[in-house]
Amino acid sequence: MKVRAARGGIYMASITFALRPVSMGLAIVLARLLVPKDFGLMALAMIMVNAANYFTDMGMRPTVVQTKEDIKKVAHYAFVIVMLTSTLFTVAAALAAGPVAELLGGGQELVPVLRWMSLYIVLDGLWIIPEALLRRDLKFKQLGLASIPVELSSTLISIPLAIMGFGPWSLVVGQLLGQVIRIIILWAFARPWIWLRPQRWELPIVKGMFRYGLPSMAGGMTKYFQNQIDTFIVGRNLGPATVGIYNKAFVLTTRLADMLTTSVFGNVLFPSYAKMQDEKPRLTRAYLLSTRMVILIIMPVALGLAITAPILVPVLLGPQWTPMIPLWQVFSLYGLTRPISTNAAPLFSAIGQPRRNLTASFVLLAVMIPALLLLIGPYGAMGAATAVAAANVAAMLFNVFQVNQVLPGTAVKTLLESLPFFLAGGLMALGVLLSQNSIVSLAGGENVLALVLLIVIAAIIYIAAVLVLQRALVIEIYELAVKALGIDRRWPRLVPARLRPGK
Template identity: 30%
Template sequence: MNEAEIAHKVLSGLKWKAFIRVLGQVISWAISIVVIRYIKPEEYGLKSMADIFMAVVMIFSSGGLQSAIIQTKELTEEKLKKIFGILIIINLILFVFIFLGAYPIAKYYNEPKIISLIQVMSVGFLLVPLNIMPSALFSRDMEYKEVSSISFTTNVIGGVCTLIMAVMGYGVWSLIAGPLLSSALSVIILNIYKPCLKKPDFSMHGMFDVVSFGGTVLLTSFLWIVFSKADVFIAGGVLSAKDVGVYAVALHLASLPIDKIMPVLNQVAFPAYAKLQDNPLQIAKYFLKSIRLTSLILFPVSFGLVGISHYLIPALLGDKWNDVIPLFFVLGLVFPLRGISTLCAPMTNAIGKPKVQLQLVVLGVLLMVPSFIFAINYGALGLALTWAIVYPVIVLINLVNSIRRINLKIFHVVKAVFAPIFVSSVMLVGLLMFYMTNVIIVNHWVTIGVMILSGAVFYILGMLLLSKKTLYEMAGLFSSR
C-alpha cells in the first residue's frame, strides 16, 4: 500500500471500529452495571483474584506471535503453519499448567472456591490458537470492518449470557461463562470468514526473527501484567475478599475509558505503523495526531466521571459500593496518563524496536511492585495513591524514550496534551464545587444529567478557546470520506 491507501484504511478503520466500539460498549456498560448489582463484593473479589493469574498466564498464550504476524514484512504459508504449530504447543502446556496450578493458588488466598473457577477458565487456552491466527491476518490486511463486527456480535452475546446468569442467581459463575461463550463463538465465526485451520508444522527452522520479535513482545506483556496487577495480587494476600472486591471495582471503573477507547486506536495504529515502518517522518506525524485526539477524549471523560462520582456510583451500583468512591477519585485522575503511554507501544513495535517497551516494563516492575508492598500497610487507598505518585514518572520516561526513536521532543507531546488537561482540570474543579454545595436538582439522576451537560458544554467552549484546531481535527476525522 502507498501512504494514501494506508491513510484511507486507517480512517475507514477508525470510523468503523469507533462506531462498533461505542455501540458495543454502551451495551456492555449497561450490562456490567446491572450485573454488578447482582454480584456480591466478595464474589467479585474471588473473580478478581482468579483473573490475576489468568491474565499473567494468558499473556504467554500468544507467544507474541500475533504481533509478529502483523509486523513481518514477508509472511509465507510455511511461516503461518509453523506459527500455528508453536501456538498449539504453547497453549496445551498452559492449559495443563493453570489447571493444576489452581490448587496452590487457592492455598495462597486461603479460598478453596477459587479452584473450580480457575479450572473452568483454563479451557479458554484451548481456543487461543484458533483465535489468534485469523485475528492477526485480519489486522495485517487492515480489514477492520469484518473483525469489528465479529467482535461486537460475540461480545454482546457473551454479555447477555453473563446478565441472564447473574439475574438467575449464578453469582460469580456468570462472570466466567459469558467470556468463555464469547471466545468460542469468536473462534467459529473468525474461521468461517478467514479460514486458518491448516495442518500445523512443529518445526522451528527459519523462525528465529519471528520468534525473537514475538518473544520480546511476550516478555514485555508479561512484565506489564506483573506490575499492573501486582496491586490486586498483594491486596489478595492481606485484605479481605470484600476490600479486594471494592478496590477491583474502583480499578475497573477508572480503567473503563482507557479499556474502551484505546483498543480502537491501537488496533488500527499498529498495522498502519508497520506499513510505514520505513518512513519515520510520517510515523511521527500520525503519532502526534493520535496523542492530540486521544487526549481530547480521554481526559474530559475520566475527569468528568471523577467529578460526578459521588452521585454516580451510589446511583448505579447501590450504597454497598460507596467505599469505591475515594479510590475511584484517585485512580480516575491518573489513569488517562496510562492511555497516553499505551500509544507508544504500537509505534515502537511497528518500527522494529520492541525492546523500548521492554525497558519500560522492567522499570515499572522495579518501581511499582516495591511501592505496592509498602503501600498495602495503608490499605486499598495506599495502593491507589501509589498509582497517582509513582506511575506518572514511568509514563514520562516512556514518552521520552519512545519519541526520540522518531526524532520528536517531549515539548511536542506536552503541547499536544496541554489544552485537554487544563480545560478538563478546570471542569473538574467546577463539578466538585457544585457537589460541595449539596444541591440536588429534582433527584440524583437529574442532577447527574445537569452536571454532565454543564461539564461537556464548558469543555467544548474551553477547547474552542485554547485549541480550536484540535476540535476541527476530530470533526474532520469523522466527516471526511
C-alpha cells in the first residue's frame, strides 16, 4: 500500500510540476491580455457556481471512494442523485441571475455571465462519479494524465478569444469548454461505465450513502464559505476591479500549494488512508511522512513567491497589476498553512470522521468573518487578505489539535519535524534578500534575467540546506520513488544494492 500510494503521489506530483510552469505561463499571458475587472466578473460568477456545485455533489464523491457496499449500485445511485440535483440548480441559477448579480455587487454586467456560467453546474455533475471511481481504484496515473489537457485547455481557449477582444467572455467560453474536455477524458479512462447501468434501488444502501455523504457535503459547504466569503465581501464593498486583483493574487500564489495538497496528496492520501484506517501505527507514520513531504515542497514555493514579489509581479504580469504586490506576499505566506490543514482533511474522511473537517471549518469562519468585517473598511483588500491568512493559521493549529486526538503524539512530532524546513526556508530567504541588489545591478535592472538568477540562488540554498538537515527524509523519498516507479526491477544496476529485488 505504501508503494502504491507513493507511486500515485509521484505520478500526480510529476505531472503537476511538469504542468505548473506551462499553466502559470499561460495564466500570465492571459493576465496581460485582460484587465482586472474581467477576472473580477468571473470570480464573482464562480461564487455562485461553486456554491451550487457543493450542493449538487451531495457528498457522493467521497462516498463512492469510501463505501464498502456494492460499488455498481453505489455508483449508479450516486450518479442519478448528482445529475438530478445539478440539473435543478442549473435551471435555478439561470433564472435567479439578476438578483444574484446585485447580491454579489457585480451589477448588470454580471447577469449574462451568470446565466451562461450556470451551464458549468450540470457539466460539473457529469464527471464527479467517474473521477471518484478512478480515485477509489487508486488509478492516479490516469487521473494525472487526465489533468494535462484539463489544466491547459481553459486558458488555451481563452487566450485567442482575449486577443480578439472578447474580454470576460473569453474566460466564460474557456471555462465551459474546459469542463466538456474534462468529461470526455474522465469518461474515457473510467470504463466500463458502471454508473450508467440501472440498478434496483435499495433504501438501506441509499440511507448509508447519505449518512456518510451529507456530513461530508456540510463540511464541503463550510469550506466553500471559508474560501468564498472574502471574495463576496470584497466584491460587495470594493467592486469587480478590486475583486479581480484580489482573486488573481490569491489564485496565482496558492494554486500550486492547493494542487500539491488537495489535488495531489489529498486525492492520493484519502483512498490510501481509507485502506489503513484500522491500523493506527501505520496511519500515524503515513500522516507524518506525507506532512513532511508536503512541507518540503511548499516551503520554498511560499517563501520564494513572497520575497520575489516586488520584481516578479511587474516583470511577469505588467504594470497594471502592481497593486497586487502586498496581497501577493500575504497570500504566498498563507500557503504555509496548507500542508497541515489539507493533510488532515483526507485523514478525517478516511477514518469515517468527516465531522472533524466541519468543526475545523467552523473555527476558521469564526475567526475569518469578524476579522474581514473589521479590517476591510480601513484597509481594503489588504485587510481582507490579512484576515484570511490569520484565520487559516488558527484553523491549522486547531487541526493539529484534532489530529492529535485521533493519532496521539502527532502534534509534538509535527512541530519538531517542521522546524528543519523553516530553518532551510529562512536561510533561502536570507540568501535571496542579501543578493537581490547585486543581482538586479548585474542583470541591468528588474527584468526576467534578474528574476531567473534569484530563483536559481534560492533553489541552490534550499536544496543544500535540506540535504544537510533532512538527509534521512530525502533518502526515504528516493527509495519510495525507486520502488514505486519500478526502477529497481527495470534497471537494477542504477540503484544501490540494498534496493535491488531479492535484497
